[in-house]
Amino acid sequence: MNKDIERKILLNPGPATTTDTVKMAQVIPDICPREKEFGELMAEIRKDLLKIVNANQEKYSTVLFGGSGTAVMESVVSSVTSKEKTLLILINGAYGDRMKKIAETYSIPYRILEYEWGKTINFSKVESYLKSNLDIGYIAMVHHETTTGIINSIESFSELGKKYEHTLILDAISSYAGVPIDLEKTPIDFIMSTSNKCIQGMPGLGFIICNKKKIYNLKKIQPRSFYLSLYDEYINVTKTGQSRFTPPVQVIYALRKAIDELFVEGVKNRYKRYHDNMNFLRKGLKDLGFKFLLKEECESGILLSIIEPTASSYSFEKMHDYFYENGITIYPGKLINNNTFRLAIIGDLQKKDLQKIVMEFKSFLIKSSLYENIYS
Numbered sequence: 459m460n461k462d463i464e465r466k467i468l469l470n471p472g473p474a475t476t477t478d479t480v481k482m483a484q485v486i487p488d489i490c491p492r493e494k495e496f497g498e499l500m501a502e503i504r505k506d507l508l509k510i511v512n513a514n515q516e517k518y519s520t521v522l523f524g525g526s527g528t529a530v531m532e533s534v535v536s537s538v539t540s541k542e543k544t545l546l547i548l549i550n551g552a553y554g555d556r557m558k559k560i561a562e563t564y565s566i567p568y569r570i571l572e573y574e575w576g577k578t579i580n581f582s583k584v585e586s587y588l589k590s591n592l593d594i595g596y597i598a599m600v601h602h603e604t605t606t607g608i609i610n611s612i613e614s615f616s617e618l619g620k621k622y623e624h625t626l627i628l629d630a631i632s633s634y635a636g637v638p639i640d641l642e643k644t645p646i647d648f649i650m651s652t653s654n655k656c657i658q659g660m661p662g663l664g665f666i667i668c669n670k671k672k673i674y675n676l677k678k679i680q681p682r683s684f685y686l687s688l689y690d691e692y693i694n695v696t697k698t699g700q701s702r703f704t705p706p707v708q709v710i711y712a713l714r715k716a717i718d719e720l721f722v723e724g725v726k727n728r729y730k731r732y733h734d735n736m737n738f739l740r741k742g743l744k745d746l747g748f749k750f751l752l753k754e755e756c757e758s759g760i761l762l763s764i765i766e767p768t769a770s771s772y773s774f775e776k777m778h779d780y781f782y783e784n785g786i787t788i789y790p791g792k793l794i795n796n797n798t799f800r801l802a803i804i805g806d807l808q809k810k811d812l813q814k815i816v817m818e819f820k821s822f823l824i825k826s827s828l829y830e831n832i833y834s
């Protein structure tokens with residue numbers, strides 16, 4: 459532990475708690491990102507990002523963009539869709555809804571199938587829809603809907619893509635590297651994520667794993683965005699080894715370190731650590747009397763949506779401030795009909811952190827006269 463860096467526990471769904479070694483990896487001699495050395499670093503990272511989801515290098519390639527998760531969502535939605543075919547967006551949370559807003563912004567032909575937020579997508583209904591709507595050419599979905607912590611089946615999604623030969627777009631922003639994804643078993647054409655969630659790096663870099671065959675077809679589509687044109691960025695990086703625009707240099711050095719640490723831990727073990735931690739927290743909170751939004755079988759295993767206390771002495775702000783003063787950041791909910799708050803169990807969290815979190819919940823409940831009185 460570096461004595462100079464105070465340890466904080468982030469339970470917001472990214473940026474996540476990072477190791478000190480990842481933090482320190484940002485401190486490097488100044489370097490121009492046009493240097494060969496930096497180009498080699500980017501090339502290695504682009505390959506390693508494929509390995510994390512078992513994507514074969516012959517079939518897939520990675521494109522990086524300086525920007526947050528929404529930037530890469532916007533890049534894919536605006537670059538991949540032609541005017542001739544319609545994009546079908548499967549929505550069961552705020553991030554599916556965000557893809558709809560992006561499609562609207564770029565006047566992309568789209569339709570939605572919306573499911574209750576907190577309920578899984580009904581793929582047999584999606585299939586019936588596809589059978590009678592032959593204009594659909596693309597389907598977009600969020601893997602882990604961070605709004606609630608629900609996981610949507612990539613197996614069913616990939617199956618539909620194969621069967622109907624539609625281009626598949628997956629927002630895996632909050633699941634990539636935290637929930638195992640295997641593109642050999644479940645092929646998907648475009649997958650977006652970022653450097654700052656389950657990969658445990660710093661915020662500032664978004665990336666897209668792209669099916670190479672599909673990306674070449676994008677040549678026919680007029681770019682709707684200059685900066686975020688996926689095709690132009692791909693062509694440039696494959697020809698020159700460089701980004702068209704200034705990349706977040708130090709974030710990329712930290713990402714190198716974060717990927718090295720991920721490879722040491724392994725994605726399956728990381729998922730197990732997150733999931734074990736979440737189960738510990740779930741049990742601890744349940745014993746204190748808290749109720750949860752989702753049925754356990756729908757949960758991603760890495761984020762909890764908790765029903766907010768109804769007792770009059772409760773306020774989320776007070777609870778937030780109590781935890782924040784104790785080095786822990788908790789996060790509000792995003793639902794309209796249900797009052798929830800969220801705890802994302804991602805990042806460099808160990809058992810002792812979870813013990814501290816449960817202990818602080820107990821102290822907060824006692825201090826706020828909520829102990830054994832949460833939902834009265």
Ligand SMILES: Cc1ncc(COP(=O)(O)O)c(C=O)c1O
Nearest residue numbers: 526527528553602604629631632
């Ligand atoms: C599933 C999902 N998609 C997209 C985003 C947007 O990412 P950003 O806030 O980095 O733009 C988030 C952020 O939490 C997310 O969880």
